Amino acid sequence: MNDGFDERRAPRRGARVATIVAFAALVVAPLVTGALTAGTPAALLSLPAESIAVLLILLAIPGRRTRWLVAGAFGVIVVTATVVAALDLGFEATVDRAFSLVDDGPALLSAFGVVGDATGTLNAFVILGVLVALLVGAVFALARAALRAEEVTVRSGRAGRLVAATVTAVWIVCALAGVHSLPGIPFASADAASALAATSAQTAQSIRDQQTFAAAVRTDPYRTVPSDQLLSALKGKDVVVAFLESYGKVAVQDSTFSPGVDRVLRAGGAQLTEDGYSAQSAFLSSPTFGGVSWLAHSTLQSGVWIDSQQNYDRLTAGTRLTLTRAFENAGWRTVSVVPSNSEPWALGKQFYGYDAMMNSLNMGYHGPVFSYARIPDQYTWQHFYDEELAAAHAPVMAEIDFVSSHTPWTPLPRLVPWSALGDGSIFDPQPAQGLAPVAVWPDPERVQRVYGQSVEYTLGAMFSFLHTHDQRNLVLIVLGDHQPARIVSGAAANHDVPISIISKDPGVFDRIASWRWQSGVLPTQSAPVWRMDQFRDRFFEAFTP
Incomplete structure (x- = not known):
């Protein structure tokens, strides 16, 4: 009796679904960084350079282990860029500046403490564990999606390679021509790579700022004022x-x-x-x-602008008055x-x-x-x-x-x-x-x-x-x-x-x-x-x- 179910077609359907999901993940995941940065889902209507690059690299290199390493690196890059963009969004919403790898590690610990105070320590650790598991899972899923896309392209033979070359050419032409999917949304994007490049540049700038800050801390016009004179009007x-x-x-x-x-x-x-x-x-x-x-407490007390944890640590390691x-x-x-x-x-x-x-x-x-x-x-x-x-x-x-x-x-x-x-x-x-x-x-x-x-x-x-x-x-x-x-x-x-x-x-x-x-105690706009x-x-x- 035939009830309409063909056991031979079920695996093929599953394979087609897996392929569609893999290509969708490969295209969409690198665009999430741009969507977070731009603050609009319209940024998902782009073609990501990161996905094209990883597919071309996988097609060019031999060895299953090497391809896994490349696909894993792709997953790490995309997930890291997404996390950095999310942190930037969170820091902009809370402390009004982008996240800094150099300066803000301790701030994440403080945020964890606030979550613990609001939800309970055990719940905070549960939330942290779930987040880590999700990130690791996302890296694995993206790596597997890239490998799946490479396998399908190889099985498709000349037609698959022709499609890959065409997509690459379209990205290059659109990038050179400045084509936009929507106003302010470039069709040819590289959001994940740009986010990591910006983070690297910011890290380098933070390191250079350390020297400027050190000079400001050393300059203190009140260090030599005798203690019996300083503040004596408040005796x-x-x-x-x-x-x-x-x-x-x-x-x-x-x-x-x-x-x-x-x-x-x-x-x-x-x-x-x-x-x-x-x-x-x-x-x-x-x-x-x-x-x-x-940071505000130490700024008021020291007379030095303390706008990061790194500067706070440097200040408090010294002897500023x-x-x-x-x-x-x-x-x-x-x-x-x-x-x-x-x-x-x-x-x-x-x-x-x-x-x-x-x-x-x-x-x-x-x-x-x-x-x-x-x-x-x-x-x-x-x-x-x-x-x-x-x-x-x-x-x-x-x-x-x-x-x-x-x-x-x-x-x-x-x-x-x-x-x-x-x-x-x-x-x-x-x-x-x-x-x-x-x-x-x-x-x-x-x-x-x-x-x-x-x-x-x-x-x-x-x-x-x-x-x-x-x-x-x-x-x-x-x-x-x-x-x-x-x-x-x-x-x-x-x-x-x-x-x-x-x-x-x-x-x-x-x-x-x-x-x-x-x-009075209520300052006005003109104060x-x-x-x-x-x-x-x-x-x-x-x-x-």
Whole structure:
């Protein structure tokens, strides 16, 4: 009986399908790099040079092992170029620059840590394992596709070689003539090769930049100023540099969420005035965008532009004078407060010169974590006050990193009565009452909304602290470290972040009158904008008679 199924035809159908899939993969895979770079799938309507080249090479060389090596190299090149393009896309969307092989290896480790904080360490390793397996599988699949295409071409004899030669000629003619599939999309492409060539050129440029950077680090006009003169106009003051995570210009201007942040700033500024404080504000241009906060911290502290991990490592391996070290040399007790650090920080002592360092292990916090933020900002303020400011003390200089506004910005803590903070366990119910990151991040509008709410909380905690704990001798420098990621900031956002100086001493503002900063804690569009590396020297100049 014949039911319509021919067992002899099934293998032939399978072979034809395999051949079609192999040629499709051979043509499409090298174009993915261009699609990612151009930001449009229209880039897939091209003819890739990489596929033509590997097929011609395979047709020309003998030996199955050698052909496997060539096909494997093709797979590695295409997959590597795709990964680099994806990393470029991710870095552009988060830190506003392309990925650098020289500079950004540690940043990938930091990104893994953020994923672990948001999803759990085990889930992060599972995700990493799946990604590695997919990449290895993609290399093997592309190699096998190239070999399949070569086998079919050989079996086709003269006709197959004629087709290969014709396709090659078409690519050359279209490349020379500048033929485009669509406006801006060349028909003859070499996207994967171009991406790897660009990465190689960028790597070479990064190496050359190292020499320029080394010269900038060595040039320090304040290295020879006697320590008893430097910063002497602040004698007797407690000086706090407060970095508010992801507090960028977009938080206060021209966004859907800035009106809410601005209301908090106006109300907080009015409360500061009632309590006897004054404030002046401006903007600083950060060397980083969307993350890698320590680049901003080190830039402000050292007066050198630190825009990569490599430069950070070179800076901290030397003896450049930091704000912290200058205060320590002048007799201040110096303190760092990094509530999301869970390990000892050797550079805090070796490079910055901190006398004491607080982190999640020694701040006495026994409450819940809020995604990345291990400790709510309100508790951080209270613990710092209890440890350093509450009793009679020698002048303190501190850098405090407030992390409740760190991505993924949810769930968020809420302010509680200061007298009820205790060991932080009062926050126990709050994470479950908020939104999980997985419930927010698929929707950009919800991401932007929770970002704005996180900044409102962080600023609200600061204003509430200053209202609750009168600080007559405090000079508070509060600023953002960088703009939030592109999903919040948008494609046109620059690197500017707000900065304010708050104090009850009119003499502090007399010293910085030449800066022409704006009154209050909410800078406007016309406020001065400095590069962040200019702050250290101008601060030294203002407060060194």
